[in-house]
Every structure is written in C-alpha cells, then in structure tokens.
Amino acid sequence: MRGTSKASHDAVLRGFDPVATAAGEDGITIAQHLFMVVDALDTSGSLRRAMTDPARPGTDKASLVAQLFGSLDQRAVDTVKEFAEARWSEEQDLAESIEDAGEMALFAYSDNAGTLQRVEDELFRVERILEGNRDLLTAMSNRSATKDQRLGLLEDTLGGKLHPTTAALLERVVGVPRARRLVPAIKLLLEQAAQRRGRTVASVTAATELSAAQRERLASILAKAYGREIQINVAVDPEVLGGIRVQVGSEVVDGTIFNKLDDARRRLVG
Template sequence: MRGTSQASHDAVLQEFDPVVTAAGKDGIQIAEHLFMVVDALDSSGSLRRALSDPARPGKDKAALVTQLFGNLDQRAVDVVAAFAAARWSEEADVASSIEDAGETALFAYAEAAGTIDTVEEELFRVERILSSERDLLVAMGNRSASKEQRLALLEDTLGGKLHPTTHALLSRVVGVPRGRRVVTAIEELLERTAERRGRMVASVTSAVELSAAQRKRLATILSSAYGRDMQINVAVEPEVLGGIRVQVGSEVVDGTTLSKLDDARRRLVG
C-alpha cells in the first residue's frame, strides 16, 4: 500500500486491536464476518468504488456499510465502517485492509487463548511441507480448481491436525488467495504473528536439527544484531550437507557447506 492507504490501514487497525483482544472466543466469528465483507467487495466493483470514493463523505460511506452489513457482528460492522470512512490511494486497498483485520481478529483470539505459539509453529510447519512438496503446493495453489476443491485438498492433507485458528488462516489462504501465492501468504502470516509478539523472524535452514541450546545461542546473537527479540524457525534439509543458512527479512547469511562448495566451484570456473 502507498502513503494514504497505509496510514488509514494502520490507524483503523490500531483502534480495532483492543476490540478483538477483548472479544475472546468471538474473534473467530468476527474474522468470518470480515472475510464475508471482503468477498462481497471482491465480487462487486461498484461496491468497492462506493466505499473508497474520496468525493463521498465518510459518514455516508459508513452509513452504507451499516445498511448493507448490519446483520453481521457489530464489531465487524464498526471496523468496516471505520475503513470506509477513511481515505485510500487505491480502491482495492479497502478490501485488503479488511482482510488484514480478519487475520488480526484470529491472531488476537489465539493470543487471548494462549495458543499463538502453537499457531506460529503450525504455520511454519505447513510452509515447509508445501515448500518441499511441489505437487501439493501446485495443487493447493491451482486457480483453475474451485475453492471447494482446494479446501478439500487442504482438509485431506491436514484436516484434524491443526489448531482451529491455524486452520481458519490456511483455509482463507488456500480457498480465497486474492492474488497471493500460497507460500508467500503463509510467510506473511508468520511475519505478522512474530510482529504481534514483538519479535522478528529468522528462518534457519540446517543439515541437522538444532538443539535447544543452539537455538537459544543463535537467537541471542541475532537479537543483539537486530535489536529485537528473535523467533527462530528451523527447517532441516540434509542436502545442504552442513552449516546453516539464516534469513531475516531480505537479509541472508549463508554458511552452509553446500554454499561454500558452490563458491569454490565458481572460483575454479572463473
């Protein structure tokens, strides 16, 4: 999002966060209702334009939201009305912001229930499974398949194995990708989870599983370097042979044996 949209997005979500934090188990229903609004906006260009029209008074747009969606949870209606009353650089940014509000409701529910660690771990595990199983990733991201077919595949693969919050987040990513790639969308969810916990994410690839002591030492080193608490997510890939590869945001530190062999090969060829 660009300037005006980002400012509106952040301001409304800041006001919404304590509302869903206090909502407890209702967070899942609030999220479902917000996603229903997103789907309505995605299917109607005229509605998107009506709620993002800068020439239309904010109170009129908020009144339209109440008129159209007044049967939904009042907390969902209120935040959609707040988004509609704000100003936007692009009309599509309204729906994207409401989508983020739905995810925020799910994260707040998991946090209130004390299960956000579980959700984060499960999201990371699913991201690694999809990254390593190409056929499954392609099938789940197949836009020519129906929403129901993609969700059935998710259920067949992971049904009953996930926390309800994780399942709700992944059902949205797989069923209604909204132009996002599945793995990219899950990575974004992981970043939002870490941010909610005041952490940054370090994605670590290692030839062997790291011990608790090694994870703690690595987290300490990275936290010192970046000035933030660090969430360490480790993927074990024996083909890297040895060493570790660490990625924090766009920065990558590659110390794997495979990387060193590649460097040596390039030097020989050069």
C-alpha cells in the first residue's frame, strides 16, 4: 500500500487508535464487526467499487455504510465511514485498512488488559512451530481446504493453549488468509504488537538458546544502535553452528559460522 491509500490508511488509524484504546473489552466486539465488513468487501466487487469510487461524494459512501452495516457497533461503523470517505489508489486497499483497524482493536484490548507481552510471546512461538514443521504449515495454509478445516487444524494443534487475543488473531489469518501468506502475516502481527509497546522487533537466530543476560546485553546493544527499545525474539537453529543472525526490519547482520563458511566457499569457487 502506498501513495494516496497509505495516507488514508494512516490518517484514519491515527483517529481510531484512541477509540480502540478507550473501548476496553468492547475492543473484541469492534474487531469482530470490522472483520465482518472486510469479509463483505472481499465477496462483493460492486460494494468495493461503490465504497472506493473517487467520483462518488464521501457523504454518499458514508450513507451506504450506515445502510448496510448500521446494526454493528457504532464505533466500528463510524470508523468504516471514515475509511469510505477517504480516497484510495486501489480498491483492495480499503479492505486491507479495515482489517488493520480490527487488529489494532484486538491489540489495544490486550494492551489495556496487561496481556500484550503474553500475546506477542505466543505469536512468536506459533511462528517458530510453523517454520519448524513444514507439513503443518502447508496444511494450515492450504487454500483448497475449507475455512472450517483450517480452523479445525488450528484448534487441534493449539486449542486451549493461547490467550483469547492470540487465538482471535490467528483464527483470522488462518481462517481468512485473504492475499496473505501465513508466516509473513504472523510476523506482521508481531511487529504491530511490538510497536504498540513502543518497541522494534529484532529476530535473532542462534545455534543455542540465549541466556537472560545475553538477551539483555543484545537488546542494550541494539537499542543504542537504533535509538529505541528493541524486542528480542530468539529462534534456535542448530544448523547455524555458532554465532547469531540478527534481523531488524530489512537490515540483517549475519555472524553465524555457517554464513562465514558459505562466504569462504563462494570465494574459493569464484
């Protein structure tokens, strides 16, 4: 998403953030209702066109939202109206932005409840499980399977083990993947959770688990380098042999023995 759509997305979400923060437990309901609007847009090309038509007055589009979705939570309806009144470069950007608002509502609820750190930890563990089990990832990402089949697999694998916010977020990306791939979608959720806590995510791969002291030391080093708090998520991969690989956003620092050996091999071959 970029250009006009990005500006609209960011402006509406800035206004929605305090609404989501003040909603408390209602954040769950608001998220569910926003997701219902996304599903309606995804299944109706005519509705997408009507709500993103730049030639149609914003007041008309807001009236359409009230007509179609007026029975939903008023805070969700008002937010969708604001999205509809904005301008969009691509039709699909509207639904994507409303999806982001739903996720924001869930994170705000968890933040208010003091459980956001737990949610973030659980999302990271699920990501590692999926990346370590290709058969499970393939089955849970199978677009040929029905929504109920994918959600059934999620329940069989993790049911009863997750915080309700974590479960709601995963049920969304597994049950209604839209154009998203599962692991990258979970990584984006992790980034959103960290951002809500005022942190940036550093994905660390090491041959063995890092101690608490090592994590604190690495977080301190990265915080000084980036000028902000860093959330360390560590994945253990024995194949790296030694050292660590750190990724912050698009920046990667690879100090693993495996990478050094691979560099040496390439130099010899070249």
